[in-house]
Amino acid sequence: MAKGLILISGVNGYIAAVAAKYFLDRGHSVRGTVRKASSAQALIDGPLKSYAESGKFTVEEVPDITVEGAFDQAVKGVTAIAHLASPVSMTFTDPAPILHAAINGTKTILNSAHQFAGPQLKSVVVMSSIASTRPVTEPPYTISENDWNDFAEKLCEEHGTATPGPVIYSASKAAAERAFWKFQEDKKPSWSMASVNPVFVIGPSVIPPATPQQVAGTTLPIYSVFSGSTEPFPPSQIPQVVDVRDVAELILYAIEHPDKTNGERYIASSGVSNAQAFRDILREEFSDEVSRKRIAEGEKGKGYSADYQEVEDKETAYVVDSRKARKVLERGEWISLKKSVVDTARGFVGLV
Template identity: 30%
Template sequence: MQNKVLVTGGTGFVGTQIIFQLLEKGYMVKTTVRSFKSKDRVIDVLKSNGVSAIENLSFAEADLSKDEGWDEAMEDCEYVLSVASPVFFDIPKDENEVIRPAIDGIIRILKAANRSKVKRVVMTSNFGAVGFSKKNGAQEVTTENDWTDENEPGISAYEKSKLLAEKAAWSYIETEGKQLEFATINPVAIFGPSLNNHVSGSFDLLKSLLNGSTKRVADIPLNVVDVRDVADLHIRAMVTPEAKGQRFIASADGQISMMEIAELIRKERPELAYKIPTKKLPNVLIEAGALVNKHAREGKLFLDMNRNVSNDKAKKLLEWSPISTNEQAVLAAVDSLVEYGLVD
């Protein structure tokens, strides 16, 4: 078997960055796309960002919602980086329409990897699977030993889907897939520079500040991470023997609040400051709104959860160190939003 890596979801924000780094490191890379029509777009993005080893990249057509194509995609690969998530063009009203495809998708990948004798699968999970149930009153830090309660008030359907998909994956590994090596990366809010106009959902927080749609800033604390650090962690978890059977929180050191982000942009990118609100949304309004409004409940959860998050495990076990501070990751994301015309 060649030292080839399959990256699912090659057109995505994180997936493209992982492919970029793998090619730069000399790996043979295969990526899945839902349609071969996307091939040229991926190649153009990589070339425009300086990748010269395009000949080391190949494509496979596969969809997380279907069995077809996955065995062929994995047949000559040693590693699988399971990055892709189910795509919804309309927001489902029933959370099960989000959760079921996420669970089915990762199990489909693990079964195909098992059949194809893949050595290791690294899954892109989410901090929502780790730290949403440990609240500010907790004195200890949030680590990979923590799990979010699936019934946590305010947890979004997306975060719940990532939680239950990761639980289902570990359950499969512990039963049918014992011979398959497995690890997860659990990123907090992902910022940093984008290679094209496809950005992560976390960027919506910055868009709301920059486009004037938010009149007052909810001073919610955040943990953030640079997408380049997330990609680096995937690769380290893929090749480090000790990463087998482990979870890794992907986070920069410390935390940053929404109010601090607003002040940072005003200071460092003053040309964008004119729409950024200066008034704070009182926490009491978020707490009151949480009694009747779903979005306010999600905001209250973000307000209440413990933000003393440890990235020590990745540092020690994978010899990883984030290249970006919170501030650098935020500003790089802001610059990408401007570069690709994603803010008004």
């Protein structure tokens, strides 16, 4: 039986490209948006070639997602929307353009959907982040879908261009998700709305990076360890990670079950990690002499639990409650941290 047509904004992105293949492999058609058509060429010529040739995967240019009406054409006839296009970086220096892009990109696609998608539209899912749920409460604290980030936007207002990059990113995710839910409250659309809020996303890219500069931001720590760096990771109070393939599955679950997911948020988190966990996993998997000489040994087993669910110092880190999302996964379990790390590193073999 033929399935629906899913619109994915920013389809050339790391998570979005994986999601596109995941949806296509499961019988859906996908219409992806990109700023420039050339941005999707690697997908069309590569992993999605057969789908492009059959017409199940198509691409539309949306040069500026913040312009009202930008998605008017793209939303027509779709049965679901996965809004995944949003600025992603921990090195932002000016909150104003980032917040503008995140908030208005969300509003424009929702407004277009409301006016032009048609009655066949059943669900809209937004890619949010754990950053929009992190509360002002200091750790130790367990974060759940009931929590909201209430401080990042205020810090941006107070500090402007002096705001740290991670705070700007957090503010953009929180503000965009608030706009998403405000739209539902105000417009009461006939279609369902849900958000997926992942922690740091790792796992293999659909197209392995050709250069270190192409490595997806949240997988850089794995590349760093795999390539032999011994530099410490930047400090983070959110050490949790999740596999990109699990994120894709959650998005599709929300799309395929609008009656169960309307109004819901789903935190995606499979376990905790640190540089030593990556070293131990990679040295065990890539046991040839060259790899073991390159990958620093460090202090085996230090800083994390054997099941990758806890950090050594529980008093300085947040716990993330992801039970709600785990229950709806097809396997009932997250992809293991070991598999995620190994599969990610296999995409880096040609770079080291």
